[in-house]
Amino acid sequence: MERIPILKLKNFLIISIQTDIHDMIIKILQEDILNKIIETHARGVLIDVSALDIMDSFMARTLRDSAIMAGLIGAKVVVTGIQPAVAITLIELGLKMNQVYTANNLDHGFEILNELITEEDFKNKL
């Protein structure tokens, strides 16, 4: 079965979803992300969806769930590059992505992750 590659950069994981993918593959991706976080002790995950012109509710929900699950095992997730059309569809569908951090592009997402992690470290030191 086709898999979406997960790249590791320092203590972050980077995932880029390039094509409209099958429900099964996104489910596998969810598992892979969680396993990889445990394996690499990653602190943050960047998921880039800028190449997607459409996103169905299943995929959006799975992404959101993945973010919450990753949070439970100690990694922050930022979804980057959501297209305007996708954003409008998700809003029309009434899908709330409140728990997920979003960013315009990878740079911005990287910045947010760094901020979140520094904040967390600061709290832990206290």
Next chain:
Amino acid sequence: MTDKKMNVNPFEIIQTVNEPLIVLDEFLSIIFGNRAFDKTFQTNRSLIEGNSIFKICEGAFDTREVHESLEAILTCDVQGEGFQLEKEFPLIGYRIFIINPRPMRRYTEATEKQILIRFEDVTEQKKAEKTLKLKTKEILELSTPVTKIWDEILVLPLIGTLDSHRANQMMEQLLEVIRDTGARYIIMDGTGMGAIDTAVAAHMLKATSAVKLLGAQVIMTGIRPDVAMTMVHLGIELGDIMTRATLQEGVQYAMNARGYVIVPRQALELKGN
């Protein structure tokens, strides 16, 4: 009474009508055209009468629609539907006509079929419609003046009343700009905004959620006191939208969040000394 009726000449009536009219016989030759027809198409009775409709005006009426419509009347005697003829006419130039052909009631001794064709010049009307549509579109575009005021900070003044069409257009345009500029703070200024109702509020909430999905944050500023009062009376809640009293404060907040501080030069000079 019957005698009086027989004396009515339909052509005399037609002659007085202001709209261009022609009467055809069953071979589609013109029996009669009224003055308005002559005037509209800049022709003359002597030039058209007796000629086929497809021959007059340099064959301007020799089109498929005219053929079909007239043949339908001749064969089934049904009243044809009006149709639009849009083309470059000789002498009078580009015109749009609604053409209404219909079978004529036969008077007294007339036994052959006759068709009356009415022309309606809608060129000006169509032109006006077109301009109106264009202008509406232009105004809609103008009404979303998204301006970049600093790195990653946009200002969107809300002007006039928002209906759902405008709100959707505004949201789409705003999202495009956010994607293209990579903005992170959007200051929506409601100083020029009319009254707000529940529908408009719902649209604004939708827009803010969509903006958030793109990784940006909306800061609402300049909600007028009376608007704020109506909003509370209507039970509209803006949820977690950041609000500030004035545009200035909104800009200040966004700048601070981006790590810029606005200080008067004096303060810096004093420190320097």
